[in-house]
Amino acid sequence: MKKFNSTIYMSGKYLFVGMLLLALLGSCGNNADKTNDTGKQKREQLPAQAGKEKAKTIVFFGNSLTAGYGVDPSEAFPALVQEKIDSLHLPYKVVNAGLSGETTAGGKSRIDWILRQPVDIFVLELGGNDGLRGIPIAETSRNLQAIISRVREKNPQVKIVLAGMQVPPNMGRTYASAFRVVFQQLAANNQIDLIPFLLENVGGISHLNQADGIHPNPQGHKIVAENVWRVIQGLL
Structure with missing residues (x-):
């Protein structure tokens, strides 16, 4: 009888240990599954999180050409550049800081x-x-340089693009030539990107400008946007 009871006890002991092992294995399996599930969820979330990149800012700082004088704001070249950016799903937002009538002194x-x-x-x-007011070129150069220096002082990592401009020859050929060169010199001295002539293929072409012959119409702004895009697309 004692032997029988001992066998029962031992059998029960082994049965208990076996059940305990099964329980532990099951628990480990569940934890492993949970770990795998958690890892899977994290991996699934990564693409969504990666896509939520903080938008960077492009500021167009200019005069009536930038502001879009005489056209709807959505037709001005900064807005058209934003459309290009959005079509490529790039994380940039455009800020139009154009002010009609602005001079370099006013911008400064x-x-x-x-x-x-x-x-x-x-x-x-x-x-x-x-240029249209015949302001001395040395003064225009100083003001533009002051703006460039202030922007860099505020953020040394900022990428600066200078839009080149030209004036009609009625200001005198010497003045017109020196005016054009000043933008090239500033770009070279500051090692910044240059749009050679913002109004390339637009300035002086009547059907691309408004009645004043100075400000682009909607079709003209499309060409200006292309002139800008050719330079800034490599910076995005």
């Missing part, structure tokens, strides 16, 4: 206000009104 006085927001790419489009 308001640049600090513009720089209150983060800026990743800064497109400087000023100088045209200086």
Whole structure:
């Protein structure tokens, strides 16, 4: 009887141990499954998180050409550049900081206000009104340089693009030639990108401009947007 009871006890002991092992194995299996599930969920979430890249800012700082004088804001070249960016799903937003009638002196006085927001790419489009008013080229150059220096001081990593401009020869050939060169010199001295002539294939072409012969119409702005895009697309 004692032997029988001992056998029962031993059998029960082994049965208990076996059940315990099965329970532990089952628990490990469940934990492994949970771990795998968690890892799978994290992997599935990665693409979505990677796609939520913070948008960077492109500021177009200029005069009436940038502001889109005489056309709907959606037809001005900065808005058309935004359309190109959106079509490529690039993480950039365009800020139109154009002000009609702005000179380089005026831009210099308001640049600090513009720089209150983060800026990743800064497109400087000023100088045209200086040329039309016959402002001394040395003064225009100093003001543009001051704006460039202030932007870099605020953010050394910012990418700066300078929009070149030309004036009609009625200001005198010497003035017109020196005016054109000043943008090339500033771009070279500061090692920044240059749009050789913002109004390339638009300036002086009547059917691409409004009645004043100065400001592009919607069709003209499309060409200006292409002129800009050729330079900035490599920076995006």
